[in-house]
Amino acid sequence: MTDAITAAAAFERHERIVALRNQAEQTFIDLGRELYWFEQEKQFLALGYPSFESYLADPEVDISRTTAFKLKRIYKRFELELECTAAVLLPAGADKLDVIRPHVDESNAEEWIHKASALSRSDLRQEVRLAFDPPPEPEESGIVGEVNGSRVTLWCDTQSQVQRIMDRLAGLVQWQ
Numbered sequence: 001m002t003d004a005i006t007a008a009a010a011f012e013r014h015e016r017i018v019a020l021r022n023q024a025e026q027t028f029i030d031l032g033r034e035l036y037w038f039e040q041e042k043q044f045l046a047l048g049y050p051s052f053e054s055y056l057a058d059p060e061v062d063i064s065r066t067t068a069f070k071l072k073r074i075y076k077r078f079e080l081e082l083e084c085t086a087a088v089l090l091p092a093g094a095d096k097l098d099v100i101r102p103h104v105d106e107s108n109a110e111e112w113i114h115k116a117s118a119l120s121r122s123d124l125r126q127e128v129r130l131a132f133d134p135p136p137e138p139e140e141s142g143i144v145g146e147v148n149g150s151r152v153t154l155w156c157d158t159q160s161q162v163q164r165i166m167d168r169l170a171g172l173v174q175w176q
Contacts (some may be wrong), residue, residue: 021093022066022090025090025093025094026086026090028071028074028093028094029071029074029075029079029086029090029094030086031063031071031090032071032072032073032074032075032094033075033079035063035068035071035072035075036071036072036075036076036080038055039052039072052068053065055118056068059072070094070098071094073098073101074089074094074097074098074101077101077104078097078101078109079112082104082105082106083108084109084113088113089113091114091117092113092117093116095121096116096117096119096121096124097116099116099121099124099125099126099128100112100113100115100124103128103131103132105119115127
């Protein structure tokens, strides 16, 4: 009997947690909308703040610049540009929407919002990497060096990447 009561209590608590999570995500979506228009219409000036950032820093508001701009970007991309409803966005959540935001357009929004809703954060990041950041094809030649007696070849796309790596490893590696 104790296991059934424990399982029932756990499920009830789980349902409350999910409901609160959904309320929090709805708040983030709403906050992004309000912050977007507050800055667009420069309403912070009417309240005596010299900048949007100074408004965010006010102890009463106390929203980090990073969070504010992330929520505004999500609102702008998904609700204004792609005309998605908050109800469609809610299951994905703000963090995962921000992961897919740079890659979403009219042709793939539904697919990526669905993935953001269904996948864990780490799985979503991996999907995005595979879809949009394919690994570069190695060229025929690389830079050969030696690290602790082992031969190493570095493949770089540009000479500036080569130089950056060599600068960082200066003194640690003997390059040929």
